[in-house]
Amino acid sequence: MRSALLNVMVQAATKAGRSLAKDFGEVENLQVSVKGPADFVSNADKRAEEIVFNELQKARPTYSFLGEEGTEVKGSDGQHRWIVDPLDGTTNFLHGIPMFACAIALERNNEIVASVIYNPAMEELFTAEKGGGAWLNDRKRLRVANRKHLADAVVVTGINSRGRALDLLQLKQLAHVVPAVSGIRRTGSASTDLAWLAAGRFDGYWEAGLAPWDVAPGLLMLREAGGTMTDYAGTTGSVWNGQVIAGNETIQSQLLKIVKAVN
Structure with missing residues (x-):
């Protein structure tokens, strides 16, 4: 059972994911600017961060926000901060490789307490809450592999x-x-x-x-x-x-x- 906060995070990630999926389908038409050597940023990336920011701010307007695309807001709350990569795997995305994700973490008093990693191309939604386990698509409980060597x-x-x-x-x-x-x-x-x-x-x-x-x-x-x-x-x-x-x-x-x- 997701908490209200995790629901907010999932909603933001999936909404941004829909935007990314649409752009991914037209990847050749994307306007791309170079941010640095081997570090590209696309309009899709910026658009996804705007979507995530707006969704999270609407739900929790007092929380701080730190985004990969440069969005940083100091909230009045003082205890909570969203840490967001709206498109992790930009180079993959721009080359039509379906290995990318919208990733959101919630930090409370310097500790990560909830997270979402969503790949819309593979339709995989990974979620976790402190003490509540980690899950794939709300159905499969995640466990690390047990190999010893x-x-x-x-x-x-x-x-x-x-x-x-x-x-x-x-x-x-x-x-x-x-x-x-x-x-x-x-x-x-x-x-x-x-x-x-x-x-x-x-x-x-x-x-x-x-x-x-x-x-x-x-x-x-x-x-x-x-x-x-x-x-x-x-x-x-x-x-x-x-x-x-x-x-x-x-x-x-x-x-x-x-x-x-x-x-």
Whole structure:
């Protein structure tokens, strides 16, 4: 049974998702502006954030709002903040790859307490509330996979192409992780990575340089599905430090050991 707050979040995500699905069907006609190397933003992205912002503000006008597309509002509430990525997987979207999501998290007193990750192209709605579990399409309870050996694991990551020192470090990490696992995947959508990890489709995930809206929705999803997340130092994962190593407790610790040793 969803809470009233989660219903608000689902309504906002699905309304934005309908807009994204329509634009996705006409992807070749989208007007695109370049925001930075390998980091595109489309009219669809901006439109989706406007929809989410308007829906959430209408329902909870005193809450703060932090959006990937630059929308930031300081609400009078002081305890609650929406953290939103209206289109996580923009590059996929613009290339006609149906791996993208509208992702919304609710932060209360610096803790994520509810989240929604919605992929309209696949019609998959992932939801989670603190203490209420994580769910797919309100029917399937999510649990992380139970694999115990990294050699049997499929691990997902994000590989950027900006040529930064962080990207080069990740390539070094990749060279050490590849021989230790069953397979590597790269979806292009961090919130999808965490949702699929919570659903047991992936066994582990690592990435750095992530923004709060990349991490916040999936963080709660993973924890409610029995998973664990830390940063590269092995301390409790945060949406603010940009580092994620995640999985079930066993796989996460094995993956952490490899990544931590690379510098």
